[in-house]
Structure formats: structure tokens, C-alpha cells
Amino acid sequence: MRQIWITRYGGPEVLQVREATDPQAAAGEVRVRVRASGINFADILARKGLYPDAPRAPMVVGYEVSGVVDAVGPGVEEQWLGREVFALVRFGGYADAVVVPVDQIFPKPARLDHAQAVALPVQYLTAWQLLVVMGAIGAGDSVLIHNAGGGVGLAAIDIARHFGATIFGTASSAKHGFLRERGLQHAIDYTRDDWTRELMRLTSGKGVELIIDPLGGGHWRKSYAALRPTGRLGMFGISTAASSRLPGPLRLLALAGTTPWFHPLGLMNRNRGVFGVNLGHLWREVPKLQGWMKDLLAGVDAGWIRPHVDRSFAFDSAAGAHRWIEQRRNLGKVVLSA
Numbered sequence: 001m002r003q004i005w006i007t008r009y010g011g012p013e014v015l016q017v018r019e020a021t022d023p024q025a026a027a028g029e030v031r032v033r034v035r036a037s038g039i040n041f042a043d044i045l046a047r048k049g050l051y052p053d054a055p056r057a058p059m060v061v062g063y064e065v066s067g068v069v070d071a072v073g074p075g076v077e078e079q080w081l082g083r084e085v086f087a088l089v090r091f092g093g094y095a096d097a098v099v100v101p102v103d104q105i106f107p108k109p110a111r112l113d114h115a116q117a118v119a120l121p122v123q124y125l126t127a128w129q130l131l132v133v134m135g136a137i138g139a140g141d142s143v144l145i146h147n148a149g150g151g152v153g154l155a156a157i158d159i160a161r162h163f164g165a166t167i168f169g170t171a172s173s174a175k176h177g178f179l180r181e182r183g184l185q186h187a188i189d190y191t192r193d194d195w196t197r198e199l200m201r202l203t204s205g206k207g208v209e210l211i212i213d214p215l216g217g218g219h220w221r222k223s224y225a226a227l228r229p230t231g232r233l234g235m236f237g238i239s240t241a242a243s244s245r246l247p248g249p250l251r252l253l254a255l256a257g258t259t260p261w262f263h264p265l266g267l268m269n270r271n272r273g274v275f276g277v278n279l280g281h282l283w284r285e286v287p288k289l290q291g292w293m294k295d296l297l298a299g300v301d302a303g304w305i306r307p308h309v310d311r312s313f314a315f316d317s318a319a320g321a322h323r324w325i326e327q328r329r330n331l332g333k334v335v336l337s338a
Ligand SMILES: NC(=O)c1ccc[n+]([C@@H]2O[C@H](COP(=O)([O-])OP(=O)(O)OC[C@H]3O[C@@H](n4cnc5c(N)ncnc54)[C@H](OP(=O)(O)O)[C@@H]3O)[C@@H](O)[C@H]2O)c1
Pocket: 039, 040, 041, 042, 122, 123, 126, 147, 148, 149, 150, 151, 152, 153, 170, 171, 172, 175, 214, 215, 236, 237, 238, 239, 240, 241, 242, 243, 277, 278, 279, 280, 325, 326, 327, 328, 329, 330, 331, 332, 333, 334
């Protein structure tokens, strides 16, 4: 099989295709011949040495794949053989074959191709956890989605739209037209305007009930301040660390220095809530993920979950795929096709 290795921390050029022997499915596992591997922003942070959850370099990252089961380990039903599935994997997904516990695979819906299916595990589950499970989104709520043009952002638009929320979103201006077509009602260019001022103008100074924020550091303070009473802030990333000019560890330190503290009395008196989401820390809660995925797959069937593939890169062009995302050019999912 072929894998894409992060040979050392650095720029996209450190990504290298290497040959390895096929992995064998152990008890409770299946082997998937991969047709599409999902790329996530966390992979870029890992490549730069800024993602503490990742294995140390050299390593193979990748949290999700879609493909065909070609072997099952002891204890796994043979009916899985030959089935088209998509899966959450704990690293190692940049490969054309992976082994994965059977409870982390899901039958691929016939109406999605492999590239679309691989948009579901990380980005749609994260958006579901943020908006529905922890954000308690309801009809009539106003929601602000930061990075609305990224994979999580587009997933969040699908979900917020389905729940009847009013949707505000930040993204670079070139993405606004497409985002409006997808259901974003109020697009804000956070690269030029002060998004807080614009949000307050659009909401007549009230703010919103729910904000999902993957930017991190001082952005969380600004987002918290933009909540109206009963508002919730979901924090789930540190994208700003990716473009800082400081050396690796200093970037995280600088980010920590600007990160706000939330006092219980302040939360109580302002009727606000804050919560964090890290899908990569839910490996002991897989039944929950399965339940959320069941709801998402029902949404695929009903047509309101619409995974959008921005671009599919050839397996040996992972560096190009990373550059594409880092240059903020993607609108939705970026995949590698094996
Ligand atoms: N905690 C979790 O479980 C979890 C799960 C999934 C993702 N995340 C986090 O959520 C964020 C978005 O993930 P995603 O998969 O949706 O991203 P993505 O599809 O890779 O999209 C990345 C987009 O983010 C925006 N961006 C903001 N700051 C950036 C920077 N410094 N460098 C490059 N692009 C930047 C860009 O769009 P615009 O500038 O045009 O808006 C870019 O196109 C990331 O921080 C990721 O780590 C967290």
C-alpha cells in the first residue's frame, strides 16, 4: 500500500509518498481499500508541529477515509466484505489501505460518491456536536458561524438551516456568493471589516444566541462579547496559530496569552454559556458518534445534509492540497483520491 508521510515538521514539501506492506485486520477490525481520504485543518497544524494530539513526526495523519472493505478480522461479520463504507480513523488516513475498528465504519449512502462521503465524519460530526448536541440550537435562534466557507462551516450552514435558525457567517469576501446560495443569510468579511461591529449593526446591537469559533485566542473574547443573554459560545479550534509568524512553540504561547478566562459568576449574571468541542477526544464515546451519524445520514436521505467537495487532489499531490487550504482557497471539503 501507499501512505503519505509527514517526514518532519515544516511546509507542504515535507509530505512524501512511501510504500508499505498491507495492514492486517485484527480482531474487531476491517480493512478498507481507500478511494478518498479527507484532509482537515488539523492535519496542517500537525504538519507544522502545532497539534498536540498528533503522533510525533515522522507520522501519517488523516482522520477519515471512504472506500471498500476487502478484509475482516476475527469476530467481524463477513457481510461487510465488498461493502462501500466511510470511516473515522485515529490517524493513518492518508493511505490507500487502512484498518479500522468495525464500530467506526458506516455504510456509504448510495447517493454520495466517496469524496462526498469522506466529508461527513469529521466536519459534519463536529458541526452537529457544536450546534445540536452542545449548542442546543432551536428555531428562531441567531447563529454566527466563523470560517463559514470551511468544511465545518458549510456543514454548520446545512444544520442551522434545517433547524430554522437565522445564519450569520464570517469568511473572505470571494466566498460570500456561494455561501449565500448555500443558505447563509448574512455574510461578513472578517479579513477587512471589524466583524463585531458589522454583527452588532446587523442585529441592532443585540448579538446572537450561538457562536461557533475555531479561530482561538483573542477571537474567543470577541465572540463571547457578541453573545446576547442566553447565548452560547462553542470553541473548537486555533486556526489563527497556523498563520502566525512566530516560531512553533511561541505561537501556542502567544495564543494562550490572549485566551480569555470565564468566571462562573460572570457567566451566571450575563446568562451566557461557553463550551469546548474536540472530536478527537471522543474515542471512548463512539456510540454517541454513531447516534449523531445516524441523524446526519437521515439528513443525507432527506436531502438537507449536502456535503460539498471543493477539490479532489491526486494521492501524490497532498502538498498541493495542503497549500490550497492554507491559501484559504477552499470552499468546503478537500480530499485526496487514492
Ligand atoms: N475540535 C474539533 O473537533 C474540530 C474538528 C474539525 C475542525 N476543527 C477546527 O475547525 C477549523 C476549521 O476546520 P475545517 O476543517 O472546516 O477547515 P477547512 O475546511 O480546512 O477550511 C479552512 C478555512 O479556514 C479559514 N482560515 C481561518 N484562519 C486560517 C488560517 N490561519 N490559515 C488558513 N485558513 C484559515 C479559511 O477560510 P476563510 O479565511 O476564507 O474563512 C480556510 O479556507 C480548524 O481550526 C480546525 O482545526 C476542530
